[in-house]
Structures are given as structure tokens and as C-alpha cells.
Amino acid sequence: MSVRVHDLAKHCGISNKEMVAKLHAMNYSVKSHSSMVDNITAQTIEKAYGYPSELMEYYRVSRIVNSPGHNGADCIVPVSNS
Numbered sequence: 001m002s003v004r005v006h007d008l009a010k011h012c013g014i015s016n017k018e019m020v021a022k023l024h025a026m027n028y029s030v031k032s033h034s035s036m037v038d039n040i041t042a043q044t045i046e047k048a049y050g051y052p053s054e055l056m057e058y059y060r061v062s063r064i065v066n067s068p069g070h071n072g073a074d075c076i077v078p079v080s081n082s
Contacts, residue, residue, distance in 0.1 A: 002038055002039070003037055005033045005034065009033065019033070020032065023037070
């Protein structure tokens, strides 16, 4: 699965510009905030900078739920009481 840089930045609570700079500092080739990164890159960024790594699980569940013909009845999504 791929993730847009701006979604990764939003998840980590930083600006798009900061996320692009962090990716460039780690020698990843991205052109802008709308570029895509793979899930391994996203997890590497999350671990390197200490961000929570729940983004990939969110994308996995949302793609299943939003897939054509899926009614969502068999999906259990954890809810946080924060």
C-alpha cells in the first residue's frame, strides 16, 4: 500500500513542508506533499521520529471498508475513548 506524503504529515502532526524535508534528509525521493511513499517508508519515518505507527492499519481498514461491494458488516474497528 502507498500513502501520500500529506497524509503521513497530517498523521504525525507536522506540516507538509516539514515532512518533505524529513524525507529528503533520509534520502527519499519525493517531489511534493502529494507524492506517494510505500508503507515501509511510512513506517520507517514513523519509527525514526517517534510518531505512533497506526497510519498503515487505518489505510488497510479504510480500503477494505470502502472497497466496491463491501458492506462493512464483518469489519471491527477499534474505538479510542480519548
